[in-house]
Amino acid sequence: MSPPPKITRRGMTLGGAVAVGAAIVAGGVFEGRRLFKRRASGRYAEIVNQLDNPENAARIGKTVEMITPDGVTMADEAARDLKTRLAKQPLAALMRDDTVTLETMAEAGGWVIPLALAEICVLAEQSV
Amino acid sequence: MSAFIDARTVPAGTTIDTDLAIIGGGPAGISLALALAPYPIRVVLLESGGMNFDAKTQDLYGGPQIGYPYLKLEASRLRYLGGSTNHWGGWCRPLSDIDFEARDWMPHSGWPFARKEIEPHFKRAQSLVEAGPYVYDHASKWTKSFGPELKLGEGGVYTSWFQFSKTRDSFLPTHFGHRYADDLKRIAHLSTYTHANVTGLRLTPDAAKLDHLDVATLSGNKFTIRPKFTVLATGAMENARLLLASNDVAAAGVGNGNDLVGRFFADHAIPRDCATMVLFDGKLAPFYQGNATVHGAILRATLSPTEKYQREKQLVASLTTVENEVKLDELGQAAVATTTSALGIDATNAKAFSIGCGLELTPNPERRLVLADERDALGMPRLKLKMRVADSDFAHYRNTMKELGRQLLAAGAGMIRLDRKTHGEWLSVMDWGNHHMGTTRMSADPKRGVVDANSQVHGIGNLFVAGSSVFPTYGASNPTMNLVALTLRLAGHLRKVVA
Numbered sequence: 001m002s003p004p005p006k007i008t009r010r011g012m013t014l015g016g017a018v019a020v021g022a023a024i025v026a027g028g029v030f031e032g033r034r035l036f037k038r039r040a041s042g043r044y045a046e047i048v049n050q051l052d053n054p055e056n057a058a059r060i061g062k063t064v065e066m067i068t069p070d071g072v073t074m075a076d077e078a079a080r081d082l083k084t085r086l087a088k089q090p091l092a093a094l095m096r097d098d099t100v101t102l103e104t105m106a107e108a109g110g111w112v113i114p115l116a117l118a119e120i121c122v123l124a125e126q127s128v
Numbered sequence: 129m130s131a132f133i134d135a136r137t138v139p140a141g142t143t144i145d146t147d148l149a150i151i152g153g154g155p156a157g158i159s160l161a162l163a164l165a166p167y168p169i170r171v172v173l174l175e176s177g178g179m180n181f182d183a184k185t186q187d188l189y190g191g192p193q194i195g196y197p198y199l200k201l202e203a204s205r206l207r208y209l210g211g212s213t214n215h216w217g218g219w220c221r222p223l224s225d226i227d228f229e230a231r232d233w234m235p236h237s238g239w240p241f242a243r244k245e246i247e248p249h250f251k252r253a254q255s256l257v258e259a260g261p262y263v264y265d266h267a268s269k270w271t272k273s274f275g276p277e278l279k280l281g282e283g284g285v286y287t288s289w290f291q292f293s294k295t296r297d298s299f300l301p302t303h304f305g306h307r308y309a310d311d312l313k314r315i316a317h318l319s320t321y322t323h324a325n326v327t328g329l330r331l332t333p334d335a336a337k338l339d340h341l342d343v344a345t346l347s348g349n350k351f352t353i354r355p356k357f358t359v360l361a362t363g364a365m366e367n368a369r370l371l372l373a374s375n376d377v378a379a380a381g382v383g384n385g386n387d388l389v390g391r392f393f394a395d396h397a398i399p400r401d402c403a404t405m406v407l408f409d410g411k412l413a414p415f416y417q418g419n420a421t422v423h424g425a426i427l428r429a430t431l432s433p434t435e436k437y438q439r440e441k442q443l444v445a446s447l448t449t450v451e452n453e454v455k456l457d458e459l460g461q462a463a464v465a466t467t468t469s470a471l472g473i474d475a476t477n478a479k480a481f482s483i484g485c486g487l488e489l490t491p492n493p494e495r496r497l498v499l500a501d502e503r504d505a506l507g508m509p510r511l512k513l514k515m516r517v518a519d520s521d522f523a524h525y526r527n528t529m530k531e532l533g534r535q536l537l538a539a540g541a542g543m544i545r546l547d548r549k550t551h552g553e554w555l556s557v558m559d560w561g562n563h564h565m566g567t568t569r570m571s572a573d574p575k576r577g578v579v580d581a582n583s584q585v586h587g588i589g590n591l592f593v594a595g596s597s598v599f600p601t602y603g604a605s606n607p608t609m610n611l612v613a614l615t616l617r618l619a620g621h622l623r624k625v626v627a
Contacts, residue, residue, distance in 0.1 A: 052465075053469070056465055057462075060459065060463055060466060095467075099537045100538065102527075102531055102534055108463065109463070110545040111544070111545045112533030112543060112545070113463065120470075121466070
């Protein structure tokens with residue numbers, strides 16, 4: 001039976017360096033994905049970036065059937081309304097509120113979604 | 129046990145007297161004959177076909193059509209003993225209270241009586257269609273071991289239940305001809321004629337009563353039945369045809385003084401793949417996609433608007449079925465990911481399913497059957513169907529589905545995509561239930577209906593109509609079990625008037 005390998009200071013230093021390196025690489029990949037995921041910019045960014053993936057939201061936003069066809073004006077109104085609502089409650093609660101009645105539901109490419117989400121998606125389309 | 133009589137062997141020119149003639153050996157005619165068996169009433173049952181499919185007999189059903197695309201007239205029904213139960217799917221569910229109500233948002237709606245009038249007959253009807261114990265919307269108590277019902281937020285759509293007819297020791301629905309042939313043969317005062325086509329309902333000169341029936345066979349034989357009472361039970365298409373074509377005394381046809389016979393033709397529209405449902409946890413109890421058998425009942429869950437919701441939103445009835453698992457496109461994946469992430473719900477195991485539907489059509493007098501110029505092998509004018517469907521009926525269904533989508537999201541359980549919107553999109557996935565209804569509709573008012581509340585043709589004291597042709601409105605329930613229940617009610621009435 002051979003004796004157990006000795007743990008040397010040199011070995012420990014090397015092992016630590018490898019672990020730190022792996023963590024940096026992993027973190028980089030994660031952060032890189034996050035960084036490469038396009039974030040919203042412009043005047044609606046604060047609202048739109050509450051969503052995990054604004055790019056997906058923008059894709060949905062293109063298909064939203066809005067109540068009025070008056071693009072920018074409606075978007076501004078929606079943004080104002082959303083800001084007020086989001087100041088009072090988190091996004092998830094706001095969306096749940098919308099699911100209480102059909103009047104606060106919207107359609108996006110046929111998908112039935114909360115109106116607040118539809119509005120954010122429209123804002124995303126103009127921001128991503 | 130007496131054998132059936134082949135009408136081709138009856139001596140030509142014979143006149144047969146009887147208390148009651150039943151024209152048509154489908155579910156209505158057979159149920160009526162069975163229900164009258166205990167009573168001393170001489171009954172003649174006349175069936176056009178034999179015991180099995182025959183192409184020449186089936187061809188008597190053919191006819192042209194115009195308007196909205198529909199099934200071929202000779203393909204959507206069957207002309208031999210058992211009638212269209214020879215190809216039915218076995219779906220059963222009693223009509224709802226609202227289906228009988230006059231609704232101000234639905235023109236021409238309403239029966240002359242409430243559901244409670246036929247309620248006492250549902251259980252016997254259930255027995256005749258062999259659908260097991262009468263469970264329906266109490267089924268969830270029985271199906272817990274299969275899994276939970278869909279989690280839905282409070283709202284207008286709920287899990288409703290259908291049951292299925294079965295032939296004993298098999299999963300096939302009950303084919304009335306084969307199933308009840310021996311029972312019919314055992315009835316001493318019943319004479320069943322096969323291959324016997326009624327080609328004319330002949331009225332007395334004052335048009336107040338039916339005098340006799342002309343019967344013909346495809347082999348060229350002809351004879352006469354002279355009944356005290358007659359029940360027309362040949363299905364919603366042929367009932368209209370026989371009444372319209374029997375125009376020797378009343379020029380517009382029998383019972384057609386108010387131009388109602390053949391109007392209001394209806395079926396259940398069954399568009400396929402009309403929506404997509406995503407369940408975030410991917411879990412769906414098997415009784416939504418298929419059947420669950422519990423204590424002898426074959427059950428399937430569907431999704432229906434509640435009566436309250438139908439009234440509030442002024443909707444037609446519908447049923448929604450969950451069909452096959454499907455893959456989502458890129459937008460669908462984005463919609464699910466974005467929605468669930470915003471709601472803080474895990475959708476790692478999400479699954480998507482296609483959605484089917486059965487839809488009530490709003491009654492329409494212009495959706496109608498008329499006589500065509502061309503004639504069949506017996507010399508009878510063929511039928512011509514003028515089919516129409518209102519886009520608003522699909523809009524009604526879309527609203528119901530949208531409500532279902534809302535309820536799924538409210539419960540954090542799933543979401544819905546509405547896949548059809550335009551006329552063309554609905555048309556592209558359209559199928560039909562083969563549920564012919566409405567052409568001799570029931571109303572207490574002769575100006576609004578062909579038959580009265582007892583199914584008697586207005587103005588003709590000894591002529592009755594059985595089957596779904598008398599349904600003025602029809603909900604989203606399949607008609608067979610309901611028409612059997614209504615026929616049993618008619619049997620109770622006939623038992624008194626014929627005796």
